[in-house]
Amino acid sequence: MQTLLADLAISMSQFKKNPAAVLRQAAGQPVAVLNHNKVDFYLLEPALLATLLDEIGRLQAAASPAMQPPPPGTRRQQLEALLSQAKAAGR
Numbered sequence: 001m002q003t004l005l006a007d008l009a010i011s012m013s014q015f016k017k018n019p020a021a022v023l024r025q026a027a028g029q030p031v032a033v034l035n036h037n038k039v040d041f042y043l044l045e046p047a048l049l050a051t052l053l054d055e056i057g058r059l060q061a062a063a064s065p066a067m068q069p070p071p072p073g074t075r076r077q078q079l080e081a082l083l084s085q086a087k088a089a090g091r
Contacts, residue, residue, distance in 0.1 A: 002038055006030040012040060019043075053078055 009032040015022055022031060023043060031043040044052075053075050 004032050004039065006032040006042060008032065009034055009039075011035075015043075049079075050075065056082070 006029070008026055008029055010022055012033055012035040015033045023045065026043065026045075028045055028048065030048065032039045033041050033043055056078065
């Protein structure tokens with residue numbers, strides 16, 4: 001059993017039919033896209049992803065006062081590092 005980290009979920013086949021409509025109907029909320037009843041990925045609007053990455057940066061800075069938040073241009077690097085960590089953790 002897998003925990004859903006979103007209030008909205010859709011099957012992969014429904015998502016493939018019209019991804020833009022799914023995003024529009026989500027109205028800014030994250031959507032879990034399921035493949036064989038397991039979360040394959042989460043669909044997020046760019047503004048929500050930016051907010052999440054900013055919050056991660058603030059939390060990291062608070063945990064280590066000597067650490068400065070990364071410059072805004074490194075969000076892609078942050079996301080890639082988080083994805084690598086998640087894959088390494090077996091998620």
